[in-house]
Amino acid sequence: ILNVEQSPQSLHVQEGDSTNFTCSFPSSNFYALHWYRWETAKSPEALFVMTLNGDEKKKGRISATLNTKEGYSYLYIKGSQPEDSATYLCAFNNNDMRFGAGTRLTVKP
């Protein structure tokens, strides 16, 4: 993988559902992987920066895992709420910052 890829592109879930999505990135020359939440009409907000293989980070109902050897990270949201609706971006941070196109999450009440 040369670029940063995120899947799915979009996701619609019901309030209370748990969900997860994937970020794939180059597995060589890894330094850091960032996750951001970007709500409509607001600025991207940093969620996690992960640097170590096997890292797991948690912030409230949101958590993320990192596998640098195979080049992927998962973001999990437990018990989704309508306010979780946003685009979730990951970025591969080596000599520059390379963003994925994001996963657009919509949580229906």
Next chain:
Amino acid sequence: DTEVTQTPKHLVMGMTNKKSLKCEQHMGHRAMYWYKQKAKKPPELMFVYSYEKLSINESVPSRFSPECPNSSLLNLHLHALQPEDSALYLCASSQDNYRGQPQHFGDGTRLSIL
């Protein structure tokens, strides 16, 4: 409220105009960034300033000219832009340019070239 302030929020300009985008942060961050984001595409890094020196220029056309007058301010000077330059321009800052520092983003300037 974002701690990185970008002005203006919207800008419409002709291809022959000269304008500037401004970005300001007062968090004491020493790295600042410009990104360009087209609809439904990922943000693309344009420039990185670290300790007020340009450290990364991602082969951006010369019609975009960055300037970092001091550690709190970052400008992007625009001249003779093309319609394909219409996009959202995001500014961000981080504590320094050490890889692994989270970036703090502004709300962006939405630029339209007529």
